[in-house]
Amino acid sequence: MATIFVYGTLLEGCRNYDRLLKGRVRSIQTAYVKGTLYSLKGVDFPALVDGDSFIRGEQMEVADDVLPLLDELEGYRGENDPMNMYHKVWMDIYDEDRIRQIKLPVYVYNIDRPDQRDALDTIITEQDYRQWLKHRFG
Template sequence: MKYVFVYGTLRPGQKYHHLIEKFVEKTIPAFVKGRLYHLREGYPALLLERDLSSSVEIVPVRGDLLGFTELDPVLPILDELEDYFGPRDPRNMYERVTTLAITSDQSAISSTVYVFSGEKLDWLERNAVPIPTGDWVLGNS
């Protein structure tokens, strides 16, 4: 099984989940460590712990691990939605990276996730609203 960690509009019941729903084989609640922001455009941005300075508060960012048999049919859909053009491409809104997501039984599962780069921290601090609970869905319901 291959996993994608989703934390906003791609989570089950949210605005864009329908785009990939038919490919999802399994859904597991999980979290990653980082900092979550709400953008004015109506969706979240995540910075992972590894991309943050020690002065930034790190929280468990809640989301779901979506399990897929294959990522080949899913990644093009996600790449388009997330404005991802390739590794470190200057046109990228998000970067596609691999990280460990932690499940309720403390299992660490390798997953793909779309994140903002640490280089965008200052911009996020000025233009987005931090979500201290780490749960975008609860913060926007």
């Protein structure tokens, strides 16, 4: 088993959770990471970049065999690869009281690629992808 942090379409009940994680998760708990969450132009998944807001997500214990599937989904080709869609960065994970608990790898949007920087749309002010979906799509 491996522990991961997710904040977008891999959240429980969202489309990529159902496709890749359902039935392969031992535990889920609400957790937070510091950053800024953006919507992206023309797609229905978010981008986490550097920032100081607490972004709501989930810490999950998952089967090891899903890790390569997540790398593929996130366009992660390897450490510091300039063509990564998302880099995997070790970040502090916080509990619901905003107390630092653990460091986990988190997929952070690669804004060093000009095409990706241009795809940033608006800040998700809810700091919670699920809440943003509710407000946007009802």
